[in-house]
Structure formats: structure tokens, C-alpha cells
Amino acid sequence: MIKGYILLSIAIALEIVSTSMLKASCGVTKLMPSVAFIVGMGTCFYIFSKSLMLLPLGIAYAIWAGWNGLDGIGCCSNLA
Numbered sequence: 001m002i003k004g005y006i007l008l009s010i011a012i013a014l015e016i017v018s019t020s021m022l023k024a025s026c027g028v029t030k031l032m033p034s035v036a037f038i039v040g041m042g043t044c045f046y047i048f049s050k051s052l053m054l055l056p057l058g059i060a061y062a063i064w065a066g067w068n069g070l071d072g073i074g075c076c077s078n079l080a
Helices: 002-024 031-051 057-079
Strands: none
Touching: 002 031, 002 057, 031 057
16 A cells, blocks of 8 residues: 555656646757656656556545645746
């Protein structure tokens, strides 16, 4: 069970980093941030699927959505 939460944490962290690479790619016009985004998101969803083998879907998705929501709030607060 702990391994599932560890995998989920890694997937969430990777998703946050990958999303920031999307902004750095300037609308997918810069090659390296774009490649980092695509590879990062693919790896993120692969690790998330592995965590679902150990955790119930509802719990895993609630944690995923909650952390990504907090990340969104953090990013939006920097704009204000």
C-alpha cells in the first residue's frame, strides 16, 4: 500500500514539472521543453497507472486532483 502512495507522489510531481515545461515551450515552439513535456506526461501517466494497481481508483484520483488543484492555486496566486 505504501508503494502505491510513493508511486502516486512521483506521478504527481512529474505531472507538475511536465506542466511547467509546457509553459516554457512557448506554445510548443521550443523543441527541448516540448519534448520534456511529452516524455514527462507519458511517464507520469504510466507511473499513475502502476499506482492504480495498488490503490483504489477513487482515492488515487482524489489525491491526484487535490494536489494538482493546489498547484493551480499556487500558480494563479503568483499572477495576482
